[in-house]
Amino acid sequence: MSDIQEQQASIAITLPDGTVRTVPSGSTGFDIALSIGKRLAEDALAVTVNGRPTDLHAPIHSDARIEIVTFDSPLGHDIFWHSASHIMAQAIEELFPGSRFGAGPATEQGFYYDVASEHRFREEDLRLIEQKMLEIGKRDIRLKREEMKRSDAIAYFTSVRNDPYKVEILNDTLKEVETVSLYHQGSFTDLCSGPHLPTTAKLKAVLLTNISSSYWRGDSSRESMQRIYGIAFPSEKLLREHVARLEEAKRRDHRKLGAELDLFMLSPEIGSGLPVWLPKGAIIRSELETFLKEEQRKRGYLPVYTPHIGNIGLYKRSGHYPYYSDSQFPPLTYHDEDGKQEQYLLKPMNCPHHHLIYSSKLRSYRDLPIRLTEFGTVYRHEQSGELNGLVRARGFTQDDSHIYCRPDQLVDEICNAIDLTQFVFLTLGFAEVQTRLSMHDPANREKYGGTEDVWKQAEKDVREAADRMGIDYFIGIGEASFYGPKIDFIVRDALGRKWQLGTVQVDYVMPERFDLSYVGSDGQKHRPVVIHRAPFGSMERFIGVLIEHTAGNFPLWLAPVQAIVLPIAEDVHEYAKTVHAALLAAGIRAEIDMRSEKIGKKIREAEVGKIPCMVIAGQKERDTGEVSLRRHRKGDMGSFSVAALTDMIGKEITERI
């Protein structure tokens, strides 16, 4: 085909709205964007060709579905931030020559680059690097993609770039790949599959947020690198909005709100990572426990209590002690008069105790399923750097149950556990819950107990239950626990970090290790299956996330103080007391503010304290036998008789709205 013929050939481009355009072969995403509108061409960052992200200026030679990618999409963020990480690397290279670069991807919240440098980066350096990045933006450098054979790339990064990290990636991660791509950006070149921004000029605002360390390739035996995090935007305005969101997240931080609202405390005198519930926080926890206990009673669960410690043999038998010895408090060692030694472990989990309850008597197939349940406090010596308020603690309470069932009951029981978890999340107002099916990694068999056949069966059961419940899930390979696959319910905190809350886990391994059995209809012994499940997960973590989710504005049934009576002046104190007494008599957690402060101040403090109901009593109300109600963040709701008020509040509490 001659050049002339090629230029004359045309291709059909299908746009997202279904319209088809005919353009010359070799047209680029940019040409197409420009033909749609000038504004779109300005905003265009890249293009997807038949769903594949592609550089904006890459020529397109055949019919294709095309979508112009702008910053206003997850893919747009990804491409923008990935390019920003390259621009940061270039800035660092210009400011600190000799720096070498490891991995520099986009993340959900921006980007980072792992840097190996003689220079120890400090906060001040970040401002310098930001300035340099904006300057590189102003230089309007066109990014050029170059494809070369892997062997040529190895030579290039060895001699020209002198970057051993990229060479290692080429020799290792990419060893199966024949042709790799490089992106040139002025004096800087990176190994990268792309796509990238057409020019550095798209970068208009950048904020480098922090410096931390990371291990090269995530391997703690390899050298540690300096990881610099940042976020970037195509406009100043977007950056300002982002900073405002960060500030809002800071206001919602459960550690901050927990202290302000007197919910819990952490004290080095008690111990790192050992939260203590203050009276107001204890109310929330107790209400949640009551709620779940009621629900579980309806669903056939049997409450049990077990001690906080257990003989170490129990955990050796279960496999937890050898598997998790690093993250447990050291054993308590006890010598009796004869010098015989016994060792106990602060229990890191509740299951072994429950298994022994199960096997304490002979079970018939008619008895199953047996659902043992306990709010069991467990202790795990988490790494110090991991501790985080309530969401990562060393002492915490699981709403733990173990369901012992026959294999033919398993899928039904998993479904029941999923249903309960969904009911809990729905009641607490968590709409954005991600569900992960946590499967084992067959390439890593030594991490897991049981046989491959058992795992296949368990994972099939989990998947069948999730499908039957119509859950929208994703698969997490290698996320299973050592004894079985899990269904994990994951939510995000105020800062966008993900936390696993509820979990449903299938276990064929523990029944084996604890030799659990039941007598079947054939009179023979059979092995039950165990489901471990915890809808809240940990009470501490759940409440931590709940604090951030609600910003401390709890629903009425959970609010530590549900109502506060605010007398306007001293001459109505007697009347206010009768109102207070009526609220208490109706079972409402009510306080009364009889200080000699003006009503405006009392209201302000009740608002700041996030008390849902402010019950205002003045001369007017006393004369009519009414009170006026002001709802937190809603304002004046009008006047009600005291009886009508207690009914209204009481109804909202029992219905857990």
Added chain:
RNA sequence: GCUGAUGUAGCUCAGUCGGUAGAGCACUUCCUUGGUAAGGAAGAGGUCAUCGGUUCAAGUCCGAUCAUCAGCUCCA
């Protein structure tokens, strides 16, 4: 555990060059008795995280420890 940062009144934070500690809010008392987000005045409150070092002198400089924060690694 690793890397970096931080630690001053109950809270949020000042504290210069090393020279014996300050504000606002909260708290206590008094005045004020008021109508839907801050009335006024006075007072009290500190082993500057802990331990050690340098110095005539340390909140300030150095070291260790503890705790917290961000990230990494881990998560039954």
